[in-house]
Amino acid sequence: MIDDDHAAPLLEVRGITKTFAGVQALKGVNLTVRAGEVHCVLGQNGAGKSTLIKTLAGVHQPDSGEILWRGEAVTIAHPVAALDLGIATMYQELDVVDGLTIAENIFLGHEHSTGGLLKVSQANRITRELLSRLGHGDIPASTEVGQLSAANKQIVSMARALSRDTRLIIMDEPSAVLDSGEVANLFRVIRELTSSGIAVVYISHRLEEIRQIGDRISVIKDGRSTASGLAVSETPTPELIRLMTGRDVANVFPDAVPVPASAPILLEVDHLNLRGHFSDVHFTVRAGEIVGLAGLVGSGRSEILETIYGARKATSGTVSVQGKPLHAGSVSSAVGAGMGFSPEERKSQGLILDEPIFKNVTLSTFSRFSRAGFLNEGAEKVAAREQINALELRPADPERPARTLSGGNQQKILLARWLVHGTRVLLLDEPTRGVDVGARAEIYALIRRLAAEGTAIVVVSSEIEEVLGLSDRVLVISDGNVLAETNAGDIDESGVLDLVMKGSAA
């Protein structure tokens, strides 16, 4: 797969730097990509990965350093110049137009036409060829892109790259929006691409994926290369974490604290049903206990959490907090009973991004600080600052807009919100999505601490390892059914997957 070391590299980046408004985003990054390899770029949030990509895509110009393309120094002055060289970029937020068909998207900007009239059938034919090359010949070229899943939108994005003479495809966290089956397909497509000599720069912070798909790795930390072109197979994971974070991460998951059988049951989910999503879910959570819901995307795990919280209205069944049943479909009833929820999509469902940290922290409680309807922002800030200190939220400035914080700190805002509220039952959906490796351990420790202080916690995560590592007890879910309930220590990742496979076969 990898070219001989002596062959001229396809792309060589030498010591590029880039400063934005006084902030040095890149302080010297090197990257050498060979034809036909999958080159992973690893780095925490804020390391400068996105800036690097945008520099290669012609969106930003480096302040210094050079870019060599097939041995020659080049200037990538604008995005079209990058495409003309043969560099295509797939951004995390896919830049496809939902209202257009697949074929229209693929030829967007370089339509085939005669005298201004589009050659629709030709475009459709080429699109069909590209799609079947990517293993998706079954999708009609005239399908509107808005109707496709995230995975298929990625395929469209890749097909667009292939519709030009592309030699290098940069993929920015492509797996972030995919479930495990879709990731497997993505990897198959990537291997297909590299076998035809196309190089892929794969940006991710999921180490396990890099192990599967990567040939070589470059690591960036704080805008500087800390490693360049390491062979994936020869670099142990702890070494990568050290290169990425600058410190050793020994044990990511905190030790579980045994829950006494006498601990009161705080949450009771009784034969809960939501038609079309899940049926007959029942379990209890004691004070101090963490219960994990393990299952694949689409298994109904997020829907179960949302229904417990009242964000969706249950078809039947009840949810009780400390013995008191909640009104079905009423979030305020759940919140009033002492329940808190940290949603999957933190930015769109959890935070008001342009509002300051403290207002986000007190979003559920500001009326508690008020008197006769009049706010007491001073008291709100005091409460927010207490949580900022307790959770080591950074920057520790209650006036900062939530938008400017990293994923891990935004997650801490949500935890802080429910801590101020005095939540007894906390539902966490994907608590570490978009949180980098270093900050994850911190979030895990916080969740465990909350449990130790007597909170009942339910965790959902698409990373089975995370569910198992964090929970005391685990419910394995597939197709909206609870297949098994077991102690987290009694099952491993392959055990969960076995159950899921058997469950969906049955």
Add this chain to the structure above:
Amino acid sequence: MSEQKTPVHAEAAPVPGASQQAERPSALKRVLGGSVGRNLGLVIALVVLLIIGTVTAGDRFADVNNFLTIIRYASIIGVISIGMTFVITAGGIDLSVGSVMGLSTVVASLTAVQLAATQSSWLLMILVPLAVGAAAGLVNGIIIAYGNVVAFMATLAMLVGARGLAELISGRRTQIVTNTGFLEFTRANLLGVPVLIWIFAIVAIAGWILLNRTTFGRRTVAIGGNAEASRLAGIKVRRHLLMVYVLSGFTAGIAGIMMLGRTTAGTSTHGTLVELDAIAAVVVGGTLLIGGRGTIVGTVLGVLIFSTLTNVFTQNNLDTSVQAIAKGLIIVVAVLLQQRFATHGAAAQKS
């Protein structure tokens, strides 16, 4: 939505030390990008208009009575714009305010209502428009919050419907207000200042307190900023939106009282196109049309700018058509400036 397209900013945030570095050189920009800056721009625009007025029309313009005229002219649209500020801040829009105001003048000036007012108290003619406005707002709110109809369409329907109802009730006739108590109140001066201006001032101050200092205001901003996050935080979003539209209808009712007083007549044509003037004033004032940020001070300045402009043109006997063109230009320039300040401010915060 936009946050998803800017991963650079999200990534740039946690770089330690960088934030302070970035803030210092752009302190001026930050000030201009903040609420002070936006209002400063409006104040400058107003001062420029005042200078133009004084230079072109001299003492006819620069006269206390003329200034009172300007503010009195602004007061009716001003009151409506305060309500509109809440609606827009909550992420909605209310196109029906003008025709609801018209309807409230018609209902309040019906012979039966005026007769009842004469027999009981002129306060009835205050209560009726308020009730009509609040009721129309309630209908809007129910349709929008509980019927999940887009605010633009629901209030467009109310715009058309309320106007039709007003025409039907009045038979398209102008109904003269005869109740002396009511006229004495609305046409009175207090400390040399017309009551209409006092009403505007009170509504504006109450609006400012409501938006900036109360849980009602916090909910309004939160829902406009992110309705789903607000719902999941336990805020009763539907109920609050309903109340915001009731508030908007209520201010349209107040404006109806003022209109009745100023014109001494109720007619279905009162308030035609007022909704557009109100929206323009609110947005020029700096309230975000997509919701999540609202400013009462900005709205008041926006209203004053437009009424000063009108006055300058009238004092110079200029064509109203030219005036309309100038208004259009002001709207575009104001929004362009706002966007520039907003991006500078945001960049200063983000990088």
